[in-house]
Amino acid sequence: MTVPAGVDADRGPPMTVPLGHFLVGFAFLLAGSALGVASAAGFDGGLAGLAHVHLLLVGWVCITIMGAMTQFVPVWSGVDLHSRRLAVAQLALVAAGVAGFAGLLLSGRLDWLAVAGGLMLAGFWTFVYNVARTLRQAESLDVTERHFALALGYVAVVTAFGFVLALDFVRPTLAPAGLARPRVVAAHATLAVFGVVLTTVVGALYQLATMFTQTELHGMDAPLRRFEEVGYPVGVVALAGGRLFAAEWPARIGALLVLASLLSFAVVFGRKLYETRVARTPMLSRYAVVALALVVWALVSLPAWVADPTDPAATFGPPDATHLLLAVVVGFVLLGTLYHVVPFIVWVRQYSDRVGLEPVPMIDDLYDDRLAAADFWSTLGGLALVVGGGVAEVEIARLVGGVVATLGFAVFALNLVGVVVRHGPESLRVGFLAQAGSDPDAD
Known part of the structure; x- marks a missing residue:
């Protein structure tokens, strides 16, 4: 895999900061996956389902997004990160909040949920402030940066909703305000x-899909991208607002815009993968799964969202399609992207200054190809069983699929942690919080 030209890695925080986010995210990925398998096997302690969702979506997906945006917004935008200390603080706050939140849900100690929720709120708002101040330094925003700016706004709103929902477990807050808790939950999840998640994913993939296939947008790509840029945020707000206020027609219009926009993006994304000028890599193989799964999810979700987009059971499309969207589409984007980002960060720190002076490995030489193939097929096969078992209502298939997928996630984490251990300097492996916190910043 080639090193992108024209990026200045020194603009970002110390390499230990994004790596810290990714390694903490790996831990939450394995914990959330294991809890999902336990739930499928019959474990039903506390609010296990809600803990499972938060460990994966907040603990893995969102912390990974935080690390990636903190690193690459300065790099892509050609500006300095606003504050390195805030980048360290956001991880500590969110990680502690997610761990506490999941533990409290599992133990049934809901009286302390607002404390854990407050930690997450503080961490996410720290992240929003830091990245927003960084983006403000850019002279103009490209398509990726515009999506990221929108995602930051969603983060601020979503986390506020989440904190209020946590507080409502202890002290009735929503009912006195005339809000039905299920509607707030639906808007929060939407x-x-x-x-937050898909806006970030789409924005990043506009950059990554062209960069790492060595292609450009052309022909129908430009109008499809323009439609997505306008239609998608309008659709998301209309869908969330319709669910919050039980307004079926605004929600239906929003749902149709969301589906049409994501299908438009899938066409652009698929065309870049088809036109690629480079050999297949773990990143591109996983992206191919994403392109196909996104189209399938949109098509199977259309009837449910047309019938009743405010139905809580259809928050992410029909119930059987939830894992298709969250585990396959979102999961494989992160799996594929991290197969480049983690080796790239280590390579820049360890080898970039040796180029031309001595033989150095390529980025794709840092991870084990056999492990990459093993985790790909294990994760893909396991999630296919989970999705198929849900459709066919065969619980044993879901259980077996969950075990197989969890093993795939473990191999994935082992492979990338191995990159850090084998190739990263000592500063990338231990003490990253203390070292990063000592760097100068602008806060």
């Missing part, structure tokens, strides 16, 4: 997945 903005979290379609606002």
